[in-house]
Amino acid sequence: MKSQQKDYAQISKSNYKSYVFETSPKSSHWKNMIWAFLIGGLICVVGQLLIALFIKLGLDKEMSSTLASSVLVALAAITTGIGIYDRLGRFAGAGSTIPITGFSNAIVAPAIEFRSEGLIYGIGAKMFTVAGPVIVNGVSVAVIIALLTALFGG
Amino acid sequence: MxxxxxxxxxxxxxxxxxxxxxxxxxxxxxxxxxxxxxxxxxxxxxxxxxxxxxxxxxxxxxxxxxxxxxxxxxxxxxxxxxxxxxxxxxxxxxxxxxxxxxxxxxxxxxxxxxxxxxxxxxxxxxxxxxxxxxxxxxxxxxxxxxxxxxxxxxxxxxxxxxxxxxxxxxxxxxxxxNHSAHPCARITKATIGRVVDYGIKDINNMGAAMAPAACDTLLAHLNNTSTKPDDYDLIMTGDLGKLGGYIFGDLTSKKGVVLGDNYMDCGASMYYPEQRTYMGGSGAACSALVFNSMILNQLHNNEIKKMLLIGTGALMSPTTSFQGDSIPSIAHCIQVEYEEELWN
Amino acid sequence: MELALALLKAFVVGGLICVIGQLLIDYTHLTNGKILVIFLVAGAILQAFGLYEYLIKFAGAGASVPISGFGYALVKGAVESVKEMGPIGAFVGGLKATAIGISTAIVFGYAVALIFKPRTKEM
Known part of the structure; x- marks a missing residue:
C-alpha cells in the first residue's frame, strides 16, 4: 500500500490496472515458499515412510507406491472432515495443494459442503467440481500420449 | 478491457x-x-x-x-x-x-x-x-x-x-x-450511481474494482450539493476494505477532493487484524450492520449531525469471472441528517 | 541409513515441486483447480518422453506423491497397456493404474461427507 514506484498524477481507466497492481500489498514470497517447501516435503516424507513399510510387508515397489498414495488420500479425506486440512492450506499454499492429499481435499471438501443438497444432486453431482478437471484433463492427455506412442512405436 | x-x-x-x-x-x-x-x-x-x-x-x-x-x-x-x-x-x-x-x-x-x-x-x-x-x-x-x-x-x-x-x-x-413523533435522523438526499468498470478482473481484489464507482458517485453528490468532505461529520463507504478505501482516497484526491479523518469504511472497521480478514470485511452485511448499530446510535445521540453513506457493490458472478470478464461496480450515496432543532 | 537417504530425497524433491507451485500461485494468481491441472499435465508430458520415471526412481514418494506423479501414473499405465493389447489399451491402462487412488478418494469422500458437517472457517 505504500511503495508506489511511479507517481500517478492522473488515474484513468487506461492506467488503473497497473496502478492497482503497484498499490496492492504483495505476498511475502519467501515465507510462502518456505512453508510450501516444508509442508509439501513432509507430506512426501510420510509417503516415503509408508512405501518403506509396505515393502517391508512384502509388497513390490510399484504396489507399495500406489498403496502409499491411497493411504495419504484417505488420511487427507479424514483431516478434511475434521476441519484441519483447510487450515493447513491457509499458510502451506501449494505445499498442501500439489501433493495427492490436495487432490483428495479437493474431492472431499465439496462433498461435505453440498451434503445439504442430498446424496444425488449434492454429494454425487458436486464431488468433482474442483477435482473433476484433473481427471478429465489427465485421462484425455494420457490417452492421446499412449495413442501417439502406439502410432510411432514409442 | x-x-x-x-x-x-x-x-x-x-x-x-x-x-x-x-x-x-x-x-x-x-x-x-x-x-x-x-x-x-x-x-x-x-x-x-x-x-x-x-x-x-x-x-x-x-x-x-x-x-x-x-x-x-x-x-x-x-x-x-x-x-x-x-x-x-x-x-x-x-x-x-x-x-x-x-x-x-x-x-x-x-x-x-x-x-x-x-x-x-x-x-x-x-x-x-x-x-x-x-x-x-x-x-x-x-x-x-x-x-x-x-x-x-x-x-x-x-x-x-x-x-x-x-x-x-x-x-x-x-x-x-414519512413522519415521526420523536426526534430521529432523516434521509435528505440520494445520488444513484451508475455501473463503472475500470477493467479489474481479480475477484480477490474487489475493493480496487469498486473504488472508481464510489469515487464517481461521491464526486457527483458533492458537486450537486455544492459541499466538500469537511461539511460532513462522517463519510462512510460500505465494503471497499483497507486497500479499496486507500485507493478511493487516492482517486478522489487526484480529482481535488481530499478526504479527512471523517472518512471510514464499514468493512475495514469491523475486525481486528488478528482475525486475519486481511483487507477487512465485505458483503452487504458490512453497511447494514455498521449503519444499523453504531452509526444510528451516534446519529440519535446527536454525535453525528450530517453524514454520507456510500454503498458499494461488485456486480460480477462466478460465470462472468470464469468467462474472463472484468468486474463492473456500483455505488449509491445517501445523505443522512439529524437536526435537533426540527423537534424543538 | 538407506531409509534416511530415501526420506531426505523425498523431502527435498517433493518440497521443491511444491515451491514451483507456490511461485505459480504467487505470481500468476491461478486458482487451485488450474494449478492441479498444470502439474498433472506436466507430469504426463514428462513421462511421455520417459523422463518422470527417472525422478520417481531417484526421489520415490517425493515424485510420486505430488499430483504430477498422478499424471505420470496415468501415462505410464496407458502406454504399458498399449504394449500389451494394442491401441485399445490407451483407453484402459491410465485409469486402471490410478484406480486405487481415485476410488479411495471417492469412497472416503462419500463417507466423510455423510459423517461430518461443513464448518465455517475461523480465519
Whole structure:
C-alpha cells in the first residue's frame, strides 16, 4: 500500500490496472515458499515412510507406491472432515495443494459442503467440481500420449 | 478491457422531504461479535447456522430476526409496514424473499451486490416520501453461503490472497417512515450511481474494482450539493476494505477532493487484524450492520449531525469471472441528517 | 541409513515441486483447480518422453506423491497397456493404474461427507 514506484498524477481507466497492481500489498514470497517447501516435503516424507513399510510387508515397489498414495488420500479425506486440512492450506499454499492429499481435499471438501443438497444432486453431482478437471484433463492427455506412442512405436 | 462510458454525463441528486429513520436492528455472526464493533450489535449469534441445519437457513433466520427486531424496536406493528424491500448476495436473493414469506406485506426484492442495503434505503426513502407510511429495508450477507457460491467449498485448503476480504455474516434492517413523533435522523438526499468498470478482473481484489464507482458517485453528490468532505461529520463507504478505501482516497484526491479523518469504511472497521480478514470485511452485511448499530446510535445521540453513506457493490458472478470478464461496480450515496432543532 | 537417504530425497524433491507451485500461485494468481491441472499435465508430458520415471526412481514418494506423479501414473499405465493389447489399451491402462487412488478418494469422500458437517472457517 505504500511503495508506489511511479507517481500517478492522473488515474484513468487506461492506467488503473497497473496502478492497482503497484498499490496492492504483495505476498511475502519467501515465507510462502518456505512453508510450501516444508509442508509439501513432509507430506512426501510420510509417503516415503509408508512405501518403506509396505515393502517391508512384502509388497513390490510399484504396489507399495500406489498403496502409499491411497493411504495419504484417505488420511487427507479424514483431516478434511475434521476441519484441519483447510487450515493447513491457509499458510502451506501449494505445499498442501500439489501433493495427492490436495487432490483428495479437493474431492472431499465439496462433498461435505453440498451434503445439504442430498446424496444425488449434492454429494454425487458436486464431488468433482474442483477435482473433476484433473481427471478429465489427465485421462484425455494420457490417452492421446499412449495413442501417439502406439502410432510411432514409442 | 475497461468499459468506456461517457463520464461527462452528470448524475442527478434526489431530494427527500419526509423520510425519517425510526430505528434499525442488527444481527451479527460470531466472528463479527469478536470484532471491533461487537458490543454495538443488537443481537449476536454464537453459531453461523443460528440453530438451523444449513447455513442458508441460518442466513434466512438472521434476515427474519433483523426484520422483526427493527419493527419491534421502532414501536410499530407488522400491519403498519406498507412494504418490505431488500436483497442479499445469494442467487435469486432467496434469503430476503424466504425471510419475507411469513409476512402479508408487499415486497420488492433488490440486487446490487454489497450495495443492496443502501439501494434499499434509496428506494425505501422514495416510497415513504410519496406513497407509504412505513417501509422496512433489510439486507445482509453470510460468509459460509457466499463463500461456496462465489468461491470455494469451506473445507478446501486454499491460499487466501493478501488483498482479499472476508464476507461479513449478519443482517440489518432499517424502518423508514414519512413522519415521526420523536426526534430521529432523516434521509435528505440520494445520488444513484451508475455501473463503472475500470477493467479489474481479480475477484480477490474487489475493493480496487469498486473504488472508481464510489469515487464517481461521491464526486457527483458533492458537486450537486455544492459541499466538500469537511461539511460532513462522517463519510462512510460500505465494503471497499483497507486497500479499496486507500485507493478511493487516492482517486478522489487526484480529482481535488481530499478526504479527512471523517472518512471510514464499514468493512475495514469491523475486525481486528488478528482475525486475519486481511483487507477487512465485505458483503452487504458490512453497511447494514455498521449503519444499523453504531452509526444510528451516534446519529440519535446527536454525535453525528450530517453524514454520507456510500454503498458499494461488485456486480460480477462466478460465470462472468470464469468467462474472463472484468468486474463492473456500483455505488449509491445517501445523505443522512439529524437536526435537533426540527423537534424543538 | 538407506531409509534416511530415501526420506531426505523425498523431502527435498517433493518440497521443491511444491515451491514451483507456490511461485505459480504467487505470481500468476491461478486458482487451485488450474494449478492441479498444470502439474498433472506436466507430469504426463514428462513421462511421455520417459523422463518422470527417472525422478520417481531417484526421489520415490517425493515424485510420486505430488499430483504430477498422478499424471505420470496415468501415462505410464496407458502406454504399458498399449504394449500389451494394442491401441485399445490407451483407453484402459491410465485409469486402471490410478484406480486405487481415485476410488479411495471417492469412497472416503462419500463417507466423510455423510459423517461430518461443513464448518465455517475461523480465519
Amino acid at each position: 475497461a468499459y468506456m462510458v461517457n463520464d461527462s454525463y452528470d448524475l442527478p441528486t434526489i431530494n427527500y422531504v419526509n423520510c425519517y429513520i425510526l430505528d434499525g436492528y442488527s444481527v451479527a455472526g460470531p466472528k463479527e461479535r469478536m470484532g471491533k464493533l461487537g458490543e454495538h450489535y443488537d443481537l449476536t449469534v454464537d453459531n453461523d447456522k443460528f440453530g438451523e441445519d444449513t447455513f442458508e437457513k441460518g442466513e434466512r433466520k438472521m434476515f427474519a430476526t433483523a426484520l422483526q427486531g427493527a419493527i419491534n424496536k421502532s414501536g410499530v406493528s407488522d400491519s403498519d409496514i406498507n412494504a418490505i424491500i431488500g436483497g442479499d448476495l445469494l442467487n435469486q436473493i432467496v434469503s430476503t424473499s424466504f425471510a419475507t414469506r411469513g409476512y402479508p406485506i408487499p415486497y420488492l426484492g433488490l440486487y446490487n451486490a454489497c450495495g443492496t442495503f443502501v439501494e434499499s434505503l434509496v428506494v425505501g426513502a422514495m416510497l415513504v416520501d410519496n406513497y407509504m407510511q412505513h417501509v422496512a429495508c433489510v439486507s445482509g450477507s453470510h460468509f459460509s453461503t457466499a463463500e461456496r457460491q462465489y468461491r470455494f467449498p469451506l473445507e478446501l485448503g486454499v491460499f487466501r490472497s493478501p488483498h482479499s476480504q472476508w464476507t461479513a455474516t449478519g443482517a440489518g434492517c432499517t424502518i423508514l417512515s
